[in-house]
Amino acid sequence: MAYSEKLIDHYENPRNVGSMDKNETFVGTGLVGAPACGDVMKLQIKVTPEGIIEDAKFKTFGCGSAIASSSLITEWVKGKSLDEAGSIKNSQIAAELALPPVKIHCSILAEDAIKAAISDYKTKNGQGEVEAAE
Amino acid sequence: MNELKAKPIYLDYQATTPTDPRVVDAMLPYFTEKFGNPHSRNHSFGWEAEDAVEVARGQVAKVIGASAKEVIFTSGATESNNLALKGVMKFYGKKKPHLITVVTEHKCVLDSARHLEQEGYKVTYLGVKDNGLIDLEELKAAITDETALVSVMGVNNEIGVIQPLKEIGAICRERKVFFHTDCAQAVGKIDLDVEDMNIDLMSISAHKLYGPKGVGALFVRRRPRVRVIAQITGGGQERGMRSGTLPTPLLVGFGKACDILSNEMAEENARITELRDYTLKKFRDRLADIYLNGDEEARVSGNLNVSFAYVEGESLQMDIKNIAVSSGSACTSASLEPSYVLRALGVDEELAHTSLRIGIGRYTTKEELDEAIESISVAVERLRDMSPLWEMAQEGIDIKSIEWAEH
Numbered sequence: 001m002a003y004s005e006k007l008i009d010h011y012e013n014p015r016n017v018g019s020m021d022k023n024e025t026f027v028g029t030g031l032v033g034a035p036a037c038g039d040v041m042k043l044q045i046k047v048t049p050e051g052i053i054e055d056a057k058f059k060t061f062g063c064g065s066a067i068a069s070s071s072l073i074t075e076w077v078k079g080k081s082l083d084e085a086g087s088i089k090n091s092q093i094a095a096e097l098a099l100p101p102v103k104i105h106c107s108i109l110a111e112d113a114i115k116a117a118i119s120d121y122k123t124k125n126g127q128g129e130v131e132a133a134e
Numbered sequence: 135m136n137e138l139k140a141k142p143i144y145l146d147y148q149a150t151t152p153t154d155p156r157v158v159d160a161m162l163p164y165f166t167e168k169f170g171n172p173h174s175r176n177h178s179f180g181w182e183a184e185d186a187v188e189v190a191r192g193q194v195a196k197v198i199g200a201s202a203k204e205v206i207f208t209s210g211a212t213e214s215n216n217l218a219l220k221g222v223m224k225f226y227g228k229k230k231p232h233l234i235t236v237v238t239e240h241k242c243v244l245d246s247a248r249h250l251e252q253e254g255y256k257v258t259y260l261g262v263k264d265n266g267l268i269d270l271e272e273l274k275a276a277i278t279d280e281t282a283l284v285s286v287m288g289v290n291n292e293i294g295v296i297q298p299l300k301e302i303g304a305i306c307r308e309r310k311v312f313f314h315t316d317c318a319q320a321v322g323k324i325d326l327d328v329e330d331m332n333i334d335l336m337s338i339s340a341h342k343l344y345g346p347k348g349v350g351a352l353f354v355r356r357r358p359r360v361r362v363i364a365q366i367t368g369g370g371q372e373r374g375m376r377s378g379t380l381p382t383p384l385l386v387g388f389g390k391a392c393d394i395l396s397n398e399m400a401e402e403n404a405r406i407t408e409l410r411d412y413t414l415k416k417f418r419d420r421l422a423d424i425y426l427n428g429d430e431e432a433r434v435s436g437n438l439n440v441s442f443a444y445v446e447g448e449s450l451q452m453d454i455k456n457i458a459v460s461s462g463s464a465c466t467s468a469s470l471e472p473s474y475v476l477r478a479l480g481v482d483e484e485l486a487h488t489s490l491r492i493g494i495g496r497y498t499t500k501e502e503l504d505e506a507i508e509s510i511s512v513a514v515e516r517l518r519d520m521s522p523l524w525e526m527a528q529e530g531i532d533i534k535s536i537e538w539a540e541h
Binding site for chain 2 (some may be wrong): 003006013014017019031032033034035037039040041042055059060061062063064066067107
């Protein structure tokens with residue numbers, strides 16, 4: 001399978017690998033996927049009082065496309081508001097990385113992960129749920 | 135590729151082997167000056183080719199302890215397995231419509247069995263123990279008066295475990311059931327003797343034993359005689375069991391490759407076993423949480439199937455571009471299922487996603503293995519640093535205690 005240069009770059013030089021303290025109120029954590037399926041993504045965001053994502057970190061167990069998708073989305077959400085970050089679509093990730101059809105689920109997982117992280121942050125801060133990814 | 139890169143290290147000898155240069159040398163004259171059709175009876179071109187084919191038949195027979203007349207040439211082990219299963223069941227199936235095989239067999243055996251099932255034959259699929267071996271008591275219990283054939287592979291292609299062929303042969307002979315074994319991965323790796331092991335049919339592939347691709351054989355016992363219905367009909371070659379002009383150059387190569395094995399196999403396997411044990415020890419010394427899949431003792435010399443927990447197999451492969459290995463992980467194929475062989479062993483699905491098959495063979499050197507061990511270890515460490523599962527494991531969280539949303 002031939003992967004795009006962008007995908008390989010994100011796989012070989014992943015951005016924003018790491019963890020934040022999930023107990024902090026200004027941190028939202030999304031953990032999606034399942035080990036049995038071969039993909040687990042943990043995505044964390046650090047949110048300012050104004051509701052802007054100032055930092056994002058990820059850790060991913062999965063194929064190269066899953067790692068690249070998570071790396072890319074951490075870059076994209078930084079500096080965005082929660083609503084802007086929550087409206088990122090998997091199709092945008094798939095297009096940016098030129099994911100082959102069998103890897104589309106990796107981009108869906110990344111979308112799920114950011115939505116889960118936002119939802120976790122909002123729940124912690126009493127702002128209710130966001131809609132789940134399709 | 136837009137740039138020249140060093141050739142990767144080949145550690146995938148279960149997928150295929152390079153043709154031994156001695157084999158290629160033996161084959162070459164049969165493409166050009168000795169090109170006759172071995173079935174031509176009227177001139178010396180045909181006789182010359184026929185002689186070469188019969189020498190090859192003897193060389194193949196010798197390595198499995200058979201007589202030359204019992205070797206039927208085919209296009210490879212897939213065809214041999216099809217002929218063995220469909221050929222035997224269709225001949226004997228009216229009275230004995232029952233076939234027994236194993237869940238970890240190669241796809242071509244399982245798929246032949248599925249086709250037979252669709253045609254109304256009965257098939258029992260034996261499970262395996264967590265070391266990959268069948269339970270002989272379970273086999274005994276599965277044989278009925280309606281059983282015509284038991285098909286159990288000699289050596290598994292993914293995990294390299296060696297089934298107890300002699301014991302299975304004894305059970306089948308006692309119960310008067312034919313015993314077929316797919317030995318594509320076994321010939322040249324373990325000692326085989328169709329008499330001693332009471333094997334009635336055996337599938338062999340040339341390209342797994344440093345011979346050319348596109349040729350193989352089915353051993354079909356003459357005493358007591360085993361009958362098969364031909365799956366390819368025509369001119370009635372190969373005693374009517376497999377029509378088609380024999381590919382003389384391929385057969386000469388196949389024969390030569392078997393001849394080399396007869397002379398060098400013991401020494402070669404001792405060397406490869408040493409390399410394999412060395413590699414496994416190095417991995418175990420360096421990395422925590424690695425698991426060998428399949429029995430450690432009843433295992434061929436060249437196979438290491440290892441799960442590197444918390445690291446997904448395909449991402450690991452992407453990281454070790456200088457090494458050609460195979461992954462038991464799902465994501466290399468279009469299907470997202472992990473290896474059915476590892477799952478049959480009861481390997482946890484998450485571990486099945488983390489496995490690599492490292493195949494060591496005739497041309498593997500210690501220096502290559504050192505380089506491979508280093509690259510794989512560095513990649514595993516890098517990917518574990520990136521793995522949320524590894525992080526949880528270090529924090530003492532049991533990943534089985536989490537309710538995962540399966541997707």
